[in-house]
Amino acid sequence: MHYAQLLFPDFSLILIGYLLCRYTALNKPVWQAVEALVYYFLFPVLLFQSIVRTPLDLAAASGLMGAGLLTGLGGIALAYALPRLPGLGKHIDRRDHAVSAQVAFRFNSFIGLALAERLAGAQGLQLIAVLIGVCVPLFNVAAVWPMARHAERGFLREVVRNPLIIATASGLACNLMGLTTPDWALPTVSRIGAASIALGLMAAGAGMQFQSLARGKALGVALLAIRHLITPLLAWGMARAFSLGQPETLMLLTFSALPTASSCYVLAARMGYNGAYVAGLVTLSTLLGMISLPFALGLIGRG
Template identity: 75%
Template sequence: MHFVQLLLPDFALILCGYLVCRYTALNRTVWEQVESLVYFFLFPVLLFQSIVRSPLDLGAASNLMAAGLLLGLGGIALAYAVPHLPGLARVVDPREHAGAAQVAFRFNSFIGLALAERLAGPQGLLLIAVLIGVCVPLFNVGAVWPMARHGRTGFGRALLRNPLIIATALGLAANLAGFRVPAWMEPSVNRVGGASIPLGLMAAGAGMQLGHLAQQKALAAALLAIRHLLLPLLAALLARGLRLDGAQTVVLLLFSALPTASSCYVLASRMGYNGPYVAALVTLSTILGMASLPFALGVLLSAT
């Protein structure tokens, strides 16, 4: 499996957005409007369609769903604990942590969907869709909570106004109700959702300023260590403890080692936090995914 080849296009789009924003007339003024389009329309459509595309068999995938939720709760707990760890309390800025904590547990669903299909075929695609369906609401709540709490904007209000959470909730309700996007609408819906991938990645690159990482190196190291080392190790323990079958184990390990979501930047930026810092973390996470995916699917899978 050539993981570098799968990750390189995402990284190339981030770099492209950075270069276009810095060296052409398409500056930050233009990309701020692109961010709004992605956040309020394109990403929600993609999330909704990803969730309703495949029926959720809750019974057959119950152990996998439990493993995914436990993995997510573990990642959120570790991310929230970072400012309270010995040696980090005095060097981690609370506001920077509030905006960036999501990097430690959210995931790039685009890469996950592509890899799951290649690794396990249609079954892998269905299993990753189950994980997306049950974990995205949890992860979005986990991402919004520290920002809403630190910004004193009201947690419930922030959730109700968050288009990603709204799209996920509607997608789950529609899936469980048996709704599917009509065949005549699918091409248009798929194109709208598909447009969010390149534009979201390029918007992240346009807002990137790697120099921001120098201000919070310890925070960056802690969050990325959780995302790319601790979560794969936890996933291996959960797969063994819950006795997942072969395909479920592969998908859970894949899920645990994915780079963080490119929409982390969009969410942090739209909620008034340090978007460039989060964009830099997204870029580093994409690079680290080239190491964590082989680690999880090679070393840990063989030991599970």
């Protein structure tokens, strides 16, 4: 109950975004513009500042990075193994699987940063920023690769131009060189970061869609089970295997149980696949996050 209460303010912003988009003049086109602003400017600024604000010990963070990467690889392997599982494979449309497998391992960075700050303050922001930095390239390659033959642009270009990767790489470079944000710029940067969290959560709610959920039920259930049940259990095992401390374990488990990325729909639509089906899975994943996050965080201290 303690973690559920901590998560309530962030999920209430998601609900507010959904209600504003559906029942006011602030409709979908407005929120699409807001999401673009957050994704391409506000959120990268927050990521950059989260990394550079405190000296980073890469040796100390190596365990967290290793645990995050292995957890992610586990989710990717399970997602792409689904069509080959006895009894399940015959119920899966291969094209639907190619576009929706990303739902099982990608994550909503907006929600992740909001929760990290609420649960562990500045240290939590830095730790989850490190996880985002090492996992975003891997997850983007894994998401784009099976659809690449239908894309107009190569997957390497898609990955390299990702604003999250650019912000993370530049933040790590500045941190390792000892560069910090000038004092005169800190108030502005802090306000940008606060705006990115609130607007990002509301944009996630505005993007929820309940259409097309009747399609590919077996595939959808399997992918969401990986995202919200199996991956948190993998993360818990990795935290123990790498002997992570309490703050690192907290952030890894938070990271593992996040709802899937809202940009899954954007990628699917841009590459010529069934975006409506993916949008439905993203919506269900956002709702399931209200269950999987308390579940994952409740694993701390067990065993």
